[in-house]
Amino acid sequence: xxxxxxxFYAAGFFILGVLAAGIGLNKxxxxxxxxxxxxxxxxxxxxxxxxxxxxxxGLSLLIIAGAFYYFNWVNHQIKNIxxxxxxxxxxxxxxxxxxxRGSQQKLxxxxxxxxxxxxxxxxxxxxxxxxxxxxxxxxxxxxxAPVSYANYLAKNGxxxxxxxxxxxxxxxxxxxxxxxxxxxxxxxILVVIQRSLASEKAAFLAGITLGERAEFSKEFEExxxxxxxTHLVALSGYNISVIVIAxxxxxxxxxxxxxxxxLTTLVIFGFVLMTGxxxxxxxxxxxxxxxxxxxxxxxxxxxxxxxxxxxxxxILANPRVLVFDTGFQLSFLALLGIxxxxxxxxxxxxFNKSAGFLFWRENxxxxxxxxxxxxxxLVLNFGNFSPVSLLAxxxxxSVIPLTMSLGFILGAIGFVSYYFSLVFxxxxxxxxxxxxxxxxxxxxxxxxxxxxxxxxLAFVYYLILIIFVFCVVFRQKGSRKLMN
Amino acid sequence: MKSKSWIILIILFLVIFxxxxxxxxxxxxxxxxxxxxxxxxxQGDSELxxxxxxxxxxxxxxxxxxxxxxxxxxxxxxxxxxxxxVLSHSQTDHFNGLVDVLKRYxxxxxxxxxxxxxxxxxxxxxxxxxxxxxxxxxxxxxxxxDYLNSRFNFLLPDxxxxxxxxxxxxxxxxxxxxxxxxxxFTGDIxxxxxxxxxxxxxxxxxxxxxxHHGSKYSSSxxxxxxxxxxxxxxxxxxxxxxxxxxxxxxxxxxxxAQIFRTDNDGTIKLEIKNKEINVFxxx
Numbered sequence: 001x002x003x004x005x006x007x008f009y010a011a012g013f014f015i016l017g018v019l020a021a022g023i024g025l026n027k028x029x030x031x032x033x034x035x036x037x038x039x040x041x042x043x044x045x046x047x048x049x050x051x052x053x054x055x056x057x058g059l060s061l062l063i064i065a066g067a068f069y070y071f072n073w074v075n076h077q078i079k080n081i082x083x084x085x086x087x088x089x090x091x092x093x094x095x096x097x098x099x100x101r102g103s104q105q106k107l108x109x110x111x112x113x114x115x116x117x118x119x120x121x122x123x124x125x126x127x128x129x130x131x132x133x134x135x136x137x138x139x140x141x142x143x144x145a146p147v148s149y150a151n152y153l154a155k156n157g158x159x160x161x162x163x164x165x166x167x168x169x170x171x172x173x174x175x176x177x178x179x180x181x182x183x184x185x186x187x188x189i190l191v192v193i194q195r196s197l198a199s200e201k202a203a204f205l206a207g208i209t210l211g212e213r214a215e216f217s218k219e220f221e222e223x224x225x226x227x228x229x230t231h232l233v234a235l236s237g238y239n240i241s242v243i244v245i246a247x248x249x250x251x252x253x254x255x256x257x258x259x260x261x262x263l264t265t266l267v268i269f270g271f272v273l274m275t276g277x278x279x280x281x282x283x284x285x286x287x288x289x290x291x292x293x294x295x296x297x298x299x300x301x302x303x304x305x306x307x308x309x310x311x312x313x314x315i316l317a318n319p320r321v322l323v324f325d326t327g328f329q330l331s332f333l334a335l336l337g338i339x340x341x342x343x344x345x346x347x348x349x350x351f352n353k354s355a356g357f358l359f360w361r362e363n364x365x366x367x368x369x370x371x372x373x374x375x376x377x378l379v380l381n382f383g384n385f386s387p388v389s390l391l392a393x394x395x396x397x398s399v400i401p402l403t404m405s406l407g408f409i410l411g412a413i414g415f416v417s418y419y420f421s422l423v424f425x426x427x428x429x430x431x432x433x434x435x436x437x438x439x440x441x442x443x444x445x446x447x448x449x450x451x452x453x454x455x456x457l458a459f460v461y462y463l464i465l466i467i468f469v470f471c472v473v474f475r476q477k478g479s480r481k482l483m484n
Numbered sequence: 485m486k487s488k489s490w491i492i493l494i495i496l497f498l499v500i501f502x503x504x505x506x507x508x509x510x511x512x513x514x515x516x517x518x519x520x521x522x523x524x525x526x527q528g529d530s531e532l533x534x535x536x537x538x539x540x541x542x543x544x545x546x547x548x549x550x551x552x553x554x555x556x557x558x559x560x561x562x563x564x565x566x567x568x569x570v571l572s573h574s575q576t577d578h579f580n581g582l583v584d585v586l587k588r589y590x591x592x593x594x595x596x597x598x599x600x601x602x603x604x605x606x607x608x609x610x611x612x613x614x615x616x617x618x619x620x621x622x623x624x625x626x627x628x629x630d631y632l633n634s635r636f637n638f639l640l641p642d643x644x645x646x647x648x649x650x651x652x653x654x655x656x657x658x659x660x661x662x663x664x665x666x667x668x669f670t671g672d673i674x675x676x677x678x679x680x681x682x683x684x685x686x687x688x689x690x691x692x693x694x695x696h697h698g699s700k701y702s703s704s705x706x707x708x709x710x711x712x713x714x715x716x717x718x719x720x721x722x723x724x725x726x727x728x729x730x731x732x733x734x735x736x737x738x739x740x741a742q743i744f745r746t747d748n749d750g751t752i753k754l755e756i757k758n759k760e761i762n763v764f765x766x767x
Contacts, residue, residue: 103548125548126583126605194588198561199552202588217553418590422564429561 001055008305009059011312015322017066018315022323030067034060070319081117083141083160090138091115094174095131098183098276102214105129108158109137119160120144120153123167131183132175139165155320182274186210192414193407196425201432204439207233208400209407211275223443225382228371228389229396231334234327235275240284242401244268248292261296265289279314279321279328283335286310303339307332326381330374337373338366341465344472345369360394367393372465375450376458385450392442396435403431517757518634518662522693522744523554524751524766526721528577531669531693532558535634535662541568543658543669545581552584554751567592568629569618572671573655574601579609586612597641597656598622623656634662639685640677652696653677659689664759668711670695670702678707687711690761691754692741694718698728708739715763716741717752 001009020030037060045053093109096118100106107121107129119141129135141160144150153159173180190212194202203215213233216224224230231238247267251260272285287306294301311332314321321328342365346353352361367390378385406428414421453461514537521532525546532555533541545551569591571579579601586594586609594613600606613620624646629636640657641648648654655671668689673681674696681687692713695702697720716736718728728745736743742763744752750766 124605126580126608128608191587195564195590198556198559199549199584199588200556201561422562426562433561 001052004302004305006055006059008308009056010062011308013059013062014066014069015308015311015315017063017068018070018319018322019066020063021067021070022319025067027067027071031064034063037063069316073319077157081159082115083111083117083119084115085141085143085160088138088140089115090136092134092136092170093119093121095129095133095135096175098131098186099129100214101125101128102216106214108156109135109162117160118156118158119162120158121162121167122164124164127169129167129169130172130180132173132180133169134171134174136168136170137162137165139163151320151324152326155318155324179273182270186212186274188415189411192411192421195418196410196414196421197429197432201429201436204233204432204436205403205407205410205428208235208239209404209411211235211239211278211281220439223440225384226386226388226444227392227439227442228386229392229439229442231330232396232400235278235281238284238397238400239404240268240271240281240288242404243271244288244292246405258296261292264292279325280331282314283310283328283331286313287335307335307339326377329377333373333377334370337369337371340469341373342366342369344469348468348472359398363394363397364390367397376453376461379450379453380455380458386445387450388442388445392438395438399431399434403428403435406431517755518665520660520667520691520754520756521554521558522717522719522746522752522754523551524721524746525550525554525581525719527697527723527727528581528721529572529671529693529697529719530554530578530581531719533660533662535631537632538563539631540566541570541636542566542582542585543570544572544578544671545569545583545585547577547580549581549584551581552588555585558751564588565590565592569594570656570658571596572657572669573597573651574599574603574606575651575672576601576603576605578671580605583608583612586616586618591616591618593619593621595621595623595656597624597646597654599646599651599654601651634660636660639681640673642680645677645680650674655695657681659687663756665690665756665761667691667693667754668713669693672696672699672702674699674701675704675707678702678704682707682710689713691715691717694728694732694736696727697723697725698732698745699725700729700731703732703735705735705738708735708741712739713741715754715761716743718743718745720745720747722747 017030017034020033038057041053041057041060045051045057092112094112095107096110097108102125104125105123105128107123108118109121110118112134121137123129139162141162144153144159144161153161189210190206193206193209196202197205199215200217200220203212203217203220206212206215211234216233221230224233244264247264248260251263255263268285268288272281275281287310290306290309291301311322314328345351345368346365351365354361371385371389371393375385406424410421410424410428413424515534516536518536519534521534523530523532523546526548528546528548529544530546530551531543533543535541566585566589569582569585571582571594574596583605585591601609612618623638625638625640625642627638629638637659638656639659641654645653652672652674653676655673655677657671657673657677658669660667660669666689668687668691670678670693672695678695687710689711690713692711692715694716698718713736718732720727733743744763744765746752748767752766753764755762755764
């Protein structure tokens with residue numbers, strides 16, 4: 001077995017173990033099933049005499065490692081918490097994330113001794129609190145409910161909720177230097193965008209460039225969800241790849257290869273921190289980095305390994321993301337769809353391989369494969385999926401890279417002159433008007449809504465997709481053999 | 485060769501841009517009438533006055549950022565300037581929305597009555613004014629603002645009312661005369677301040693912004709029968725105070741005022757030209 005195959009299977013089995021533990025299987029079941037799997041691979045190895053099966057037998061033991069990693073990680077996390085629930089207490093805490101701002105503020109707060117752990121605090125929109133603020137709170141911390149919400153928060157290391165407490169600022173700038181600088185930068189860019197554009201368009205631009213989502217009105221959020229365009233403002237891998245490609249193309253003109261690599265990496269790293277390290281951003285950043293690295297050291301970039309390594313590192317950092325982070329699941333499933341389903345569909349329907357006018361064919365296939373891959377998760381988690389989204393995405397995706405680039409330029413110009421940014425805003429306004437119109441138009445079409453799916457159906461659905469991909473690939477191989 | 489085509493592209497772009505800008509300068513018609521919007525911002529007050537040639541005065545900002553989407557739908561996308569932002573008095577259902585406006589728009593000057601608010605978000609307003617270097621002007625009874633043929637007369641507060649323990653009574657009351665029509669902006673004044681007004685001034689108005697969202701402690705029968713409004717606008721949203729009260733609605737009806745309310749009618753727009761007032765409802 002080649003080294004990259006070993007890495008692939010090792011990571012795969014480990015992830016399988018984390019999955020097993022995450023969905024609630026207990027230790028003995030995991031161990032039993034793993035040993036069975038190992039035995040099967042050993043037997044296969046004896047019969048077929050292929051060394052690969054012995055490798056797999058050995059590596060499959062990593063399922064146990066994955067499961068135990070999950071259990072230990074969760075134990076460790078819980079052991080370090082000391083929060084008093086359902087009792088009015090006074091405590092101090094530091095705001096550790098970028099505050100979500102809208103009609104109210106949502107703060108992730110790390111408790112100071114004698115307490116320990118993180119809680120989610122909701123306060124009125126004003127007065128504003130910032131990252132790194134030390135605040136004196138008085139209120140009652142509650143357990144989050146229902147269970148799905150509790151699991152979602154636990155994924156972020158948050159175990160309690162505090163709603164509208166008395167809050168008084170004690171000190172500022174108690175957070176990390178780098179993060180607070182990056183958040184300040186983000187805030188400044190947001191202000192530039194907000195001062196140059198009407199509020200709804202400003203919110204959309206802030207969404208696609210910085211993943212800032214708090215400012216959307218309920219109606220607009222609904223329209224994005226109905227039209228299947230929410231992924232644009234959730235900073236998907238798509239946004240990151242636009243940034244990586246633009247950065248690389250720009251820097252590569254003027255700088256040496258190695259310097260370009262280092263600078264691009266630093267920018268991606270800063271961007272990930274600035275945008276709050278959402279799962280989709282981290283995934284895309286890791287994969288982008290692997291791609292850059294492969295180019296740098298002259299190795300072939302294997303998408304398969306890049307995907308699984310990105311997943312592996314993210315799960316290593318926080319094993320809860322695999323089962324409890326919908327963003328993580330959507331991000332990886334969409335990517336798998338684009339990488340494996342897209343070529344299968346292309347071959348099956350004999351699609352022309354050129355991108356088409358304004359990349360419509362490419363956008364269509366990408367959207368179709370990604371949407372097919374994530375549809376069950378969307379229905380299970382958000383209660384709806386609309387085939388109309390295909391058309392909406394094709395119409396919008398063609399202009400998003402340009403809008404994003406202009407958005408970043410607008411942010412930069414704003415630091416030079418307000419009036420200049422205002423004038424520049426007129427041009428972006430044209431693009432944004434178009435995009436907002438499409439979102440609203442498709443958002444109000446509600447025919448063909450699919451709103452029911454069960455876990456079992458989802459399983460069957462994915463099985464069919466996988467079989468489809470395999471069939472197409474084998475048919476292709478078969479026909480090649482015939483031709484030879 | 486490649487750089488040459490870039491230069492051509494940039495020049496072409498600039499030429500088109502130039503034509504666009506001058507086109508706007510030459511062909512955009514001056515606006516001759518006055519428009520007043522009573523914005524649907526929920527339970528709170530916000531009025532936008534647009535005088536001839538697009539001079540904009542925003543009076544109050546409602547309780548939250550809902551004001552922004554209202555402004556989005558009225559103003560052109562490149563219109564990012566208010567000549568004046570006026571705060572009637574320092575309560576959150578009047579100033580919270582202004583925080584967003586001060587942060588996102590250029591503002592010529594911020595006008596208020598000089599009484600600081602007690603709510604914690606007041607500091608945010610002060611911060612937004614200071615950070616954006618907006619000039620602050622404090623006005624009181626007797627002050628005036630003239631623009632072409634339009635005039636804002638500030639009728640209250642006087643020296644006594646500005647010290648009132650009730651912030652509502654400190655309201656900066658403005659009478660706008662434009663295009664031959666009179667519009668009275670009353671903020672949240674109660675019966676006491678209303679009595680002051682009719683004792684001191686000989687008032688008759690065409691349009692009344694009904695005080696305090698239709699509270700029963702405002703819009704007294706004596707006041708209404710003195711000023712005899714033809715049009716009465718109540719800015720009100722979901723609330724637990726029972727605004728607007730049946731008493732106020734009856735009193736307004738009994739003086740013959742046509743009543744509009746933002747909770748039922750949405751944003752209400754008045755077009756005023758040569759004494760003629762046209763009312764448009766959003767809903």
